[in-house]
Amino acid sequence: MNFENLIITQNNGIAQITINRPKKLNALNKATIQELHEAFRALESDVAVKTIIITGSGDKAFVAGADISEFAHFSVEEGQFLAKEGQRILFNFIENLATPVIAAINGFALGGGLELAMACHFRVASDNAKMGLPEVSLGVIPGYGGTQRLPQLVGKGKAMELIMTAGMISANEAKECGLINHVVSQEELLPLAEKIASKILRNSSVAISAAIKAVNASFKDGVNGYDTEIEAFGNCFGTEDFVEGTTAFLNKRKPDFPGK
Template sequence: MNFENILFEENDHIAYITINRPSKLNALNKATINELHEAFVSAEEDSDIKVIILTGSGEKAFVAGADISEFADFSAEEGKRLAAEGQEKLFDLVENLSKPVIAAINGFALGGGLELAMAAHFRIASDNARMGLPEVSLGVIPGYGGTQRLPQLVGKGRAMEMIMTAGMIDARQALEYQLVNHVTTPEELIPLAEKIAGKILNNSSVAIGAAIKAVNSSFRNDVNGYEVEIEAFGQSFGTEDFKEGTSAFLSKRKANFPGK
């Protein structure tokens, strides 16, 4: 696939999606969001892809925020539509993919950039990363899920402080807050993501997709997460992956999951 604002590569069952606007610190504009939507949908539909690694190009930024010039003159109704369409097209899409998305934060992850990273299933960061939601300094609030996902990840008090101060935290503080799972050097960031992806690839993609759905359901007020888990657990018994996994375990061999 050819894109203007992102790079898309596939290797050994891993899709690499890289936001590629280094001159703009990889800021999210409408065109980039549309391309990311297309890339994630393509990766979801490709049976050969099992894990997705999301990062930014260059050494300075993962995504340094939204492209403010695109919406500086918006009306209230246009702003509401911007948030609703963006959440549906990209952020909610990423969160609910059946394939694991690892955000490899390689620099600034601010505003919409941090919101995109938080939509991923988990995050790792280079030690030069800086994260924050500076929207209130512009007279607006996070609109791509930041007020919802940040408290889920770091707790209400820390989220309130980050949002209200519009400040940044560094990678070590993000690790302390449990906003990221690991911190490493910039040179080791993608290798670490690949190492984790390799461990994921050893397991049933069908079961992983079901687990993602069950975990996500626990954060929805209109869904009983335990019931989702019970249903998904039962359905697992009817999959070819379950048959292969149990057979391999009993035969003391490595499983070769068909992904069905």
């Protein structure tokens, strides 16, 4: 895969996507959003890829926001389409990906950058990272799912404060409120993400995909998450991974999941 704004690497079942626009602090423009969609879609279809890590190039920014110059003169209709299409091809797409996605936040994650990180299944950050949704300081609101995912992660009151003040919080503050899972030094960030990814690799990719679907269901309007869990749980009994996992347990050996 060759991209203008992304660097893709793969090693032992772990793929890494690095957003590579350092002069723009890795800001999301239309081209980068489209490339990210294509990269995630390709990695999702690659049976050798079991976990995906996404990060930013350099040591200053994960993604410092969206490229404001692209939409500063948009009409109402154009703004709505921008948000709808962005959510469809990238942010919702990542959230519902069957392959686990870890955001390794290596610096500023602001606006669309934080929304990208929140769309991932969970987040780790370096101790120099700063996070926030500053959109109201520009006369607009978060449009890539920020008003929905932030309350899910940190609670309504904290989300309201962060959105209304347009302020930034440190990595440690983000961990305290549940926005991220771990804080380490910049040097330890990717090794930590890879360590967690390696733990994920030991388990059934089929079961993990089902778990992602079941957890996400609890946050969808009109969907009964318990019913989704029951169905997904039952479906696991018909998989080769279930046979291998239970057989390995009973025989007191480590499982070798076929991913089927």
